[in-house]
Amino acid sequence: MSTDPGAGNASDGGPLDVQSVIDALPDGIVLAGADGSVTHVSVAARRLLGPAAAVGVPLREALPLQDLDSCGWWETLKPYDGLATRTALSESAWLLPDGTELLVTARLDRDAPLAPVRGVAVSLRPARARARLEQERANLVTTMAHELRSPLTGVRGFTATLLERWDAFDDAQKRLIMESVHHDTDRLSRLIGDLLEVARISAGRLPLAASTIDPVVTAEAVARSVAAGSGRAVEVRTEPGSDLRVHADPDRLAQVLTNLAENAVRHGQGQVRFLLSSYDDDAVLLAVEDDGDGIAADLRRRVFTKHWRHGDRAGTGLGMFIAHGLVRAHGGDIDVTDAASGGARVEVVWPRARDLS
Known part of the structure; x- marks a missing residue:
């Protein structure tokens, strides 16, 4: 990863403007060079981190992040001095001084395995989207559990009655009970189908045979x-x-x-x-x-x-x-x-x- 603003070529043969590229991304991006100093800060990152994130300051100061145990991001993950085989830091949640939760991940650039880190690219985004997604999932589980309980109770009750008192019912009564069971299982099938459709739509993986x-x-x-x-x-x-x-x-x-x-x-x-x-x-x-x-x-x-x-x-x-x-x-x-x-x-x-x- 080069932090030189003129590195690389655009599709039209001109120089690639690193700042323009990272400013166009929805997530906040902070780039640092081999010496640990910040070389680029995107608009989104500046909005999340405030004035502390500035070109030229140490990456450690630009990212004043802590976990719930008040351990700092820099001290905990050691992007430049940690495990020499690492090339990335997995996404994890960190807190800003004002309590705002961010999801942070990083890419460590090395010339070769075990070589020194010559650049770090940090990506940050608010954790609100994850919290909203988790709440939606919890709501979905609660809703479906409630909706599934009623037909399941019906199926269990009818089948238990038939098993315990089979000889007490004539054919017409047995047929009526089995029709009720069929109705409840059909409802269960539709509910499960709805749940699968929601998952496919939410994931953007909806198969169509148009x-x-x-x-x-x-x-x-x-x-x-x-x-x-x-x-x-x-x-x-x-x-x-x-x-x-x-x-x-x-x-x-x-x-x-x-x-x-x-x-x-x-x-x-x-x-x-x-x-x-x-x-x-x-x-x-x-x-x-x-x-x-x-x-x-x-x-x-x-x-x-x-x-x-x-x-x-x-x-x-x-x-x-x-x-x-x-x-x-x-x-x-x-x-x-x-x-x-x-x-x-x-x-x-x-x-x-x-x-x-």
Whole structure:
């Protein structure tokens, strides 16, 4: 690692400006040379560390970091004098004098194994993101544990009853019990599926098998399924004469429409409607409406966040988050607005099929 501002070449053949590069990075970066003096400080690092981080000062002074036992980062890790085979320092949490927690990692530059350190690159970022992620994971575990408990209790109770009193039930009663068990296991399967989808969306590793499909066919199938399961009317309206084919993974599109329709049934009132029409030359509009009270404007930004729940009939708080993630993974967009009836209207803008002439 060279700390010379003119070291290296940019893609256009000009000199690489180290300061510009590190200033463009989201994490704070501090570079030091062979003598332990700071050679570069990025804008983000200056914002995190304050005036102590300045070019020319010893790296030890530029990083006034301590752990919970008041041991200093420099004294503990010894970047220049520690184990001679090290080339990196693993990310760990350290505290600034004001108590702010940072996640800090470093790269140690050597000409060869066992050679002296000729430069240190330190990366710093606030630990708030990690704390938020850990809280989200804890919330997810709590939510799923609560949601899984009910169907598991049902399965266990029904099967225990059958095992203990098999001869006491006639065939019709046994069938009724097994239908209840099947319903609970189906619910368990959907909950586990939701959990897997959340993990894939959060990790940005959502597998898609996209093809050209007709969303009207998908919407009609979803409408029949949701209506049968809820007892509520679900209507599908389309724009006459329009080619509404989209580029989508069929199962993912069905999941999006199912989540939106079930959310409308759960929280809205009256009839639920699918409205499919052209949006522009590149996209199709898939809207879901209900006749309820709608969603307040100050809550709309939170609808697609993980664990968002509202009202007495809230579910896991994952359905709208999953719908949002699936839509965005296809290059589409999703938003909440008002229906003409005063209820909620969720609009999905989905890319058209690419093979349209």
